[in-house]
Amino acid sequence: MDDARSLSSPAVAAMLCELLQGPIRWQLVACGFELGLFARLESPRDGAALATELGLDPTRATLVLDALCAMGLLDKAGGRYALTAASAPYLHDASPRCMRAMLLGMARLRHQGLDRLAALLRAGAAPADTAMPDLTDPDYWARGVAGLRAFHRAVGVEEMLAVITALPEWPRLRRVLDLGAGSEVLGLALAERAERLRVILFDLPGNIPHISAALAEAGPAAARVETRGGDYNHDALGEGHDLVWSAMTLYYAAPDVVTLLRRVRRSLAPGGVFVSYHEGLEGARTAPEAHVVGRLLPALRGQDLSFDRGALVEALFAAGFDQVESRCVPAAFGPMQVDIARCRDGGGRD
Numbered sequence: 001m002d003d004a005r006s007l008s009s010p011a012v013a014a015m016l017c018e019l020l021q022g023p024i025r026w027q028l029v030a031c032g033f034e035l036g037l038f039a040r041l042e043s044p045r046d047g048a049a050l051a052t053e054l055g056l057d058p059t060r061a062t063l064v065l066d067a068l069c070a071m072g073l074l075d076k077a078g079g080r081y082a083l084t085a086a087s088a089p090y091l092h093d094a095s096p097r098c099m100r101a102m103l104l105g106m107a108r109l110r111h112q113g114l115d116r117l118a119a120l121l122r123a124g125a126a127p128a129d130t131a132m133p134d135l136t137d138p139d140y141w142a143r144g145v146a147g148l149r150a151f152h153r154a155v156g157v158e159e160m161l162a163v164i165t166a167l168p169e170w171p172r173l174r175r176v177l178d179l180g181a182g183s184e185v186l187g188l189a190l191a192e193r194a195e196r197l198r199v200i201l202f203d204l205p206g207n208i209p210h211i212s213a214a215l216a217e218a219g220p221a222a223a224r225v226e227t228r229g230g231d232y233n234h235d236a237l238g239e240g241h242d243l244v245w246s247a248m249t250l251y252y253a254a255p256d257v258v259t260l261l262r263r264v265r266r267s268l269a270p271g272g273v274f275v276s277y278h279e280g281l282e283g284a285r286t287a288p289e290a291h292v293v294g295r296l297l298p299a300l301r302g303q304d305l306s307f308d309r310g311a312l313v314e315a316l317f318a319a320g321f322d323q324v325e326s327r328c329v330p331a332a333f334g335p336m337q338v339d340i341a342r343c344r345d346g347g348g349r350d
């Protein structure tokens with residue numbers, strides 16, 4: 001749908017009809033998670049028996065199970081339902097790639113206030129849900145890390161690893177800093193890929209206990225992954241990094257992104273490389289559709305954070321990098337801009 005503006009008239013009509021399906025599809029999946037349906041459908045189950053077990057009306061539950069089959073998420077044979085081989089990794093709670101925490105978290109972020117969209121736009125209307133989260137609430141951080149972990153495991157880590165392992169520097173990377181890491185998943189995957197790597201996961205202190213707890217449960221590669229809690233705007237970033245990776249986090253740079261990138265440059269080892277993985281809006285912030293529409297509600301709540309295409313490249317040059325390569329890569333939540341920055345002099349000095 002990224003180039004919806006080039007659609008023919010019949011295609012626009014078809015797209016408008018198709019829109020009506022979206023909320024129904026999402027609510028069916030949310031309902032499956034909420035009721036614990038997916039967790040019980042690893043192997044085929046009789047629909048009525050499953051409904052009784054969950055205290056549901058069998059006729060209505062069957063309608064929902066049939067709709068999930070129609071979406072391709074369940075199979076039905078002889079009145080018995082089961083997750084499909086393709087959907088089970090993402091829907092079954094016991095799967096490491098289960099998307100439950102990610103999807104429910106993203107729905108909170110992306111859908112909150114949607115039922116009052118028109119009201120939110122009225123002049124003078126105060127967006128009802130701009131309340132700041134309670135940063136002293138451990139559940140807030142636990143939910144955040146769980147959502148990011150689920151995203152990283154299900155789709156993010158493969159997309160990000162592909163970028164990192166394609167770098168010409170990859171074979172000689174030893175020390176990696178993941179700025180605003182969000183979870184342990186990428187750091188662990190890197191450490192598992194190459195024994196030479198030592199990875200530092202830098203994130204806000206509230207996230208660190210949840211990331212460290214997962215590392216403590218992980219395999220031997222976790223010994224080469226360490227966490228550092230702090231605010232990247234104020235706290236030391238360390239030095240001698242061969243790669244500083246930053247994905248979907250530079251929105252929080254303060255007082256501005258150039259200042260942070262300058263500090264990042266100084267934290268690099270000679271020959272080190274910085275990689276940014278963020279969206280890049282185009283067409284006067286009207287594309288790509290995935291980002292403009294997907295992030296609309298946070299934007300209406302005052303969080304219109306997405307970067308314009310080229311803004312980070314400009315900031316990287318302003319921060320003293322003298323070689324910046326930029327390219328667009330496909331990703332689950334829409335195309336991402338990969339900006340790769342280096343310094344001829346090795347980076348650390350001004």
Ligand SMILES: C[S@@+](CC[C@H](N)C(=O)[O-])C[C@H]1O[C@@H](n2cnc3c(N)ncnc32)[C@H](O)[C@@H]1O
Pocket residue numbers: 148156179180181182183202203204207230231232233246247248249252
């Ligand atoms: C949207 S998440 C992105 C996580 C991960 N890099 C990814 O690509 O999925 C943003 C991350 O940046 C972290 N973050 C935000 N502001 C920060 C700051 N000032 N210092 C350190 N980390 C910060 C958040 O805690 C969160 O984990």
